[in-house]
Amino acid sequence: MILNNERWRLNVGLAEMLKGGVIMDVINAEQAVIAERAGACAVMALERVPSDIRKEGGVARMSPVRIIREIKAAVNIPVMAKARIGHFTEAQVLEALEVDYIDESEVLTPADEEHHIDKKQFKTAFVCGARNLGEALRRIAEGAAMIRTKGEAGSGNIVEAVRHIRTIIKEMRHLTILGKEELVHEAKILGAPLDLVEWVAANGRLPVPNFSAGGIATPADAALVMQLGAEAVFVGSGIFKSSDPEARAKAIVKAATYYKDPVKLLEASEDLGMAMPGLEISKLPPEELMQTRGW
Amino acid sequence: MSATRKKLVGVLALQGDFEAHQRALETAGADTLQVRTTEDLDRVDALVIPGGESTTMLKLLVYMDLLEPLRSFAEAKPVFGTCAGAILLATEVTHPSQESLQAIDMTVERNGYGRQIDSRVVMLPFQGGELEAVFIRAPIIRRTGPGVTVLAEYQGTPVLIEQGRHMAATFHPELTGDSRVHALFLSKL
Numbered sequence: 001m002i003l004n005n006e007r008w009r010l011n012v013g014l015a016e017m018l019k020g021g022v023i024m025d026v027i028n029a030e031q032a033v034i035a036e037r038a039g040a041c042a043v044m045a046l047e048r049v050p051s052d053i054r055k056e057g058g059v060a061r062m063s064p065v066r067i068i069r070e071i072k073a074a075v076n077i078p079v080m081a082k083a084r085i086g087h088f089t090e091a092q093v094l095e096a097l098e099v100d101y102i103d104e105s106e107v108l109t110p111a112d113e114e115h116h117i118d119k120k121q122f123k124t125a126f127v128c129g130a131r132n133l134g135e136a137l138r139r140i141a142e143g144a145a146m147i148r149t150k151g152e153a154g155s156g157n158i159v160e161a162v163r164h165i166r167t168i169i170k171e172m173r174h175l176t177i178l179g180k181e182e183l184v185h186e187a188k189i190l191g192a193p194l195d196l197v198e199w200v201a202a203n204g205r206l207p208v209p210n211f212s213a214g215g216i217a218t219p220a221d222a223a224l225v226m227q228l229g230a231e232a233v234f235v236g237s238g239i240f241k242s243s244d245p246e247a248r249a250k251a252i253v254k255a256a257t258y259y260k261d262p263v264k265l266l267e268a269s270e271d272l273g274m275a276m277p278g279l280e281i282s283k284l285p286p287e288e289l290m291q292t293r294g295w
Numbered sequence: 296m297s298a299t300r301k302k303l304v305g306v307l308a309l310q311g312d313f314e315a316h317q318r319a320l321e322t323a324g325a326d327t328l329q330v331r332t333t334e335d336l337d338r339v340d341a342l343v344i345p346g347g348e349s350t351t352m353l354k355l356l357v358y359m360d361l362l363e364p365l366r367s368f369a370e371a372k373p374v375f376g377t378c379a380g381a382i383l384l385a386t387e388v389t390h391p392s393q394e395s396l397q398a399i400d401m402t403v404e405r406n407g408y409g410r411q412i413d414s415r416v417v418m419l420p421f422q423g424g425e426l427e428a429v430f431i432r433a434p435i436i437r438r439t440g441p442g443v444t445v446l447a448e449y450q451g452t453p454v455l456i457e458q459g460r461h462m463a464a465t466f467h468p469e470l471t472g473d474s475r476v477h478a479l480f481l482s483k484l
Contacts, residue, residue: 010414013431013470016312017346017379039354041310041347076391076405077348078432100411100432123412250358257309257355258331 001195002120002141003207011125011145014078014100015209018042018146018232022222022253023211025049025236028067029074035239038249042078042101044234045071050107050154051237051276054288060108062090068097080127085294086112088121095124101146103127104139106293107153107236116294119143129213131164131291133171137192137200138295140208147206149230150291151214154237156278158215160291161225165212169229175201214291217242217275219255219268226259243273302484305330305339307365309355311347311379315469316477323477333364341373341484344380346431346467349405352379353393362396369398373460375480381463382434389437399458400440403465407435419447419454427473428454428466436465446479457483 002008021041026032032043047063048056062083072079078100083090085104090111094102104117106129119126120143129150130136136147149168151161171190178186178201187197199207212230216222217238225233233256235249242248251268258264286292304320306313308329317327320343330336342365344352356362368374369384374396376384385395385403393405408414414431426447436453439445446462447455455464455476460483468476 006416010416010429010431011411013429013467014411014414016315016470017348017431019312019314019347020308020310021348021351036350037354039351039358041351077350078411095412098410098412125411253351253355254358261331 002143003195003199005120005143007123008120008143008145012208014125015127015146018078018211019209020257021232022249022256023080023232023234024239024249025234026071026240029070031240031245032071032075034246035249036075036077038246039253040077040249041232042080043071043075044103044236045079045081045099046107049237049240050290051156051241052154053107054154062087062094062108065093065097068094068099072097072099082108083117084108085110086115086117088117091117091122091124095122099124101125101127104144105129106150106290110293116142127211129291129294130168132167133200134190134192135295136168136206136210137190137196140206141193141196144208146209146211148211148213148234151212151216152281153214153290155215155281155284156217156238156241156276157281158217158221158224159281161212161215161221162228164214164291165225165228165230168206168210172200172204172206176204216252217278218272219251219265222252222255223259223265226256232256237276241276248272248275301326302340302481303328303338304481304484305335305342307342307344307352307380309347309359310351311345312467312469313345315467316343316345316377319469319474319477320481323474323481325481332359333361336364336368341375341480342368343480344374344376344383345469346378346380349379349382350393352383362394366396366398369396369461373462373480373483374398375462377464377467377469378431378433381436381465384461384463386440387438399456399461399463400442401436401456401463402438403434404437405434406432408433417449419449421447421455422475426468426475427471428468429470430466433465436463
């Protein structure tokens, strides 16, 4: 069972070190250096940020190897990179490249519409997206050492991130008041392994850090999902699609630390220039939603 | 420890696994406070600097003008740093060089064992028995000054040390559920 797997524990340990921090999407070494300088606790290497993937269309794949190498050489903080859902050979390449974390991500075009990667076959840590508790626990059972709620990547709109973190927190709270025999039924409804359902019922939280992603564009957005229960944030298009990326990156880092302190949040929110343009989720055709990729 | 009042131990909560340290300290018998401002720092009897990203913590210490208050705190009260915290306490940091609190006379090399794939769990001889040590992108202590006592070693280099009232570990005693290392720190208060 995953909870006794030593490699998984070490990878959960690395996720613990990222708590209270901001993981920033970067598309080249120059952006990675700006992110590190601003106080990012890790960077996510990718070919195009989600808002550009959305705009340009086409198949979105793992980043070119050269870009990941350059980013690794440019910064000291952990480097993550995205693989397509179910594309276990992209993950093998990323493991051979020795990235610190692999994001099996719905932002890229899925390679397999039925199966996620069997993450227990890897030494490298994995993070996966989830919209609800069942999805989070299925990914953990497969070996994910960190969960991030999906939100809607590249939208600049926090509404889906809020929906997903609230859903997971509410579903976990519900488990804590159920009896043993009710948990078996609940595991069936959630479509999740009973041992993990029992662990959540006993502890009231996920057995891995629970971060938030998909739509964070301002310091107040970051603080919002953290006050709702997220333990760190991923910011994708929100930084490098804004008018002053370095100032915004610093401000979001500050907001992730002082998420409960309104005076410090106010300071972080001053003089930031324009946020990225946002999209109304209800105006997006269903086939353009990224959050519904994976299950 | 005083019978009338538990000691209040601060855990620097800018970024990192500060909640895991709070759990370990509370198991070892202390009350804890998350420290994010100088006002928080003024309230506590001792401070733990947790694991996390030392680059990130250092940036936040600089933005928030906390570096000097922390240096003054360390001149008067006990501080225990793990992993990133150990890096911040050192007199000298390498790979790359970065600013630090200069509280413990040692040279620390960042990411001394390599990347996450080189992270490991090992058993170390400690206090006549064994201690489970979790190393995550851990630094290596390359030099210690004459005032430093080595409490545990791994592969010939110190991994748990003390100097007067301060302690540092390159691994994560907060991640194992064994609170003996935290109890040792509380005995200094």
